[in-house]
Amino acid sequence: MFAITAARISFDDPLSGLEVGERPDPEPREGWTTVQVRAAALNHHDIWSLRGVALQEDRLPMILGGDAAGIDEDGNEVIVHSVITEPAVPGKSPRFSLLSEIHDGTLAEKVLVPRENLVPKPPELSFEEAACLPTAWLTAYSMLFGKADLRPGSTVLVQGAGGGVSVALITLAARVGHRVYVTGRDETKRAKALELGAYAALPPGERLPEKVDVVFDSVGQATWKHSIRALKPGGAIVTCGATSGDASPAELSRVFFLQLRVLGSTMGTKEELAALTEMCVRTGIRPAIDRVLPLKEAVEGFRAMEEGRLFGKIVLTP
Ligand SMILES: NC(=O)c1ccc[n+]([C@@H]2O[C@H](COP(=O)([O-])OP(=O)(O)OC[C@H]3O[C@@H](n4cnc5c(N)ncnc54)[C@H](OP(=O)(O)O)[C@@H]3O)[C@@H](O)[C@H]2O)c1
Structure with a gap:
């Protein structure tokens, strides 16, 4: 599948670590489901990953991206909550990661996520709008x-x-x-x-x-x-x-x-994501989208975000 990957870490030149091209499809995993990504959104977190702040070098290559909306294996339109609860370590408090820190992220044609991380996408929101929320x-x-x-x-x-x-x-x-x-x-x-x-x-x-x-x-x-x-x-x-x-x-x-x-404050719960989605439906609020780019032009979006040339979200569509 086509994907945007962090292949190298560079604090001073983060975009030099981006790789645009083919990656293996996700391997099926018990309790997880593959979402066909219809829209994904960029976040500053993706730049922190390329800088090595949100992503460790020994986890490379890693598909970037935390935000997505798409279609699950049962044909449902879904929004992905990107906070993953990692398996418990005895004697330690629960650990959390965001997609693209330990598990491959959403800047791809497909993303594997825990089934419990899916929130229904209401028909009132487009895939592009829904992808801005998580x-x-x-x-x-x-x-x-x-x-x-x-x-x-x-x-x-x-x-x-x-x-x-x-x-x-x-x-x-x-x-x-x-x-x-x-x-x-x-x-x-x-x-x-x-x-x-x-x-x-x-x-x-x-x-x-x-x-x-x-x-x-x-x-x-x-x-x-x-x-x-x-x-x-x-x-x-x-x-x-x-x-x-x-x-x-x-x-x-x-x-x-x-x-x-x-x-x-860090991220939010799946329940808050569902409530935010409902608020958008009820009030008519929609995320301001700066631009929508094809996934293969992701580097242009990364550059705009790094240089602060944006107002609202940059959305990528596979
Ligand atoms: N803790 C969490 O869960 C969480 C979640 C989301 C984001 N974050 C963090 O929050 C930050 C913003 O994320 P984002 O995705 O909204 O980033 P972004 O889209 O790239 O926005 C950057 C923001 O920083 C502002 N800014 C003002 N002065 C700046 C300066 N001197 N240098 C750089 N930026 C400046 C920009 O405002 P103007 O360009 O309008 O001046 C803009 O609003 C990131 O550091 C991100 O990692 C944390």
């Missing part, structure tokens, strides 16, 4: 509705305007009635954030006209100081990523003096 949108949903203790009508800041997680956060937070501030490096992306329902969109680091209840930060180093300074006393940062590097310094004196909370 990582960026699920993470945003869990940050907003699981981690942040917010009532509708709160004031929030989303760091980053155009990324997968940021666009999902802006869309969902505006939809439930929060006053959403956004920062973005690019004027066009800031304008698009306003179209999605943001209340105001500012260049990175610019002082907000008011303090916010919660900051959603997936950027890390480049935005951390601003995030901490944007919060009301007792406010919270929900962090899920560090695209620009690890935060330093941690601004600890502000954290303890203003009694701020730093809340980590």
Whole structure:
């Protein structure tokens, strides 16, 4: 089958490790099912894999990708929840991996997944739209509705305007009635954030006209100081990523003096993915798609994501 594979690790030149071409079909496995991929979406996680952060060298070659929607072996239209529960090790807490970390991922014509990881795809969502949900949108949903203790009508800041997680956060937070501030490096992306329902969109680091209840930060180093300074006393940062590097310094004196909370967030449950899917059906919300490319042109999509030339999700179709 045709697939996009991480063949080598390079922190400084991640795309040099990409291989585009034929790979063996998945081997059948008890309790797992093969999904014919109709659409897959890129995530920054795929770049971290090529950098060796989310993928170990001894697991190469590895088919990349965590997000997919397709058809299962029984002909059902499905969305893949990409969090895999690994077999228990006695005396240790349960281990989790994402597709493409230990098991081959979704950037292929077929992907093998545990049957229990499938969520029905409603007919209202296209395969392309559904493929955007399992990582960026699920993470945003869990940050907003699981981690942040917010009532509708709160004031929030989303760091980053155009990324997968940021666009999902802006869309969902505006939809439930929060006053959403956004920062973005690019004027066009800031304008698009306003179209999605943001209340105001500012260049990175610019002082907000008011303090916010919660900051959603997936950027890390480049935005951390601003995030901490944007919060009301007792406010919270929900962090899920560090695209620009690890935060330093941690601004600890502000954290303890203003009694701020730093809340980590990773992915979401299968139940949350099903609820997010239902929310999309009920509200008419659809993931913003930057572009749809044939799988064989995946490198172009990777390049756009690495260079930050996107607004929303890049979708690949086999
Ligand atoms: N913990 C989890 O479960 C989880 C799940 C999903 C993602 N993540 C992590 O969250 C991060 C975002 O993921 P994604 O897929 O949304 O990535 P993406 O689509 O590549 O988006 C990158 C985002 O970073 C923003 N950004 C702002 N300043 C930046 C800078 N100096 N350098 C680079 N980017 C900057 C961009 O905003 P503008 O271009 O608009 O300025 C954009 O919103 C990644 O690090 C990813 O690994 C974690």
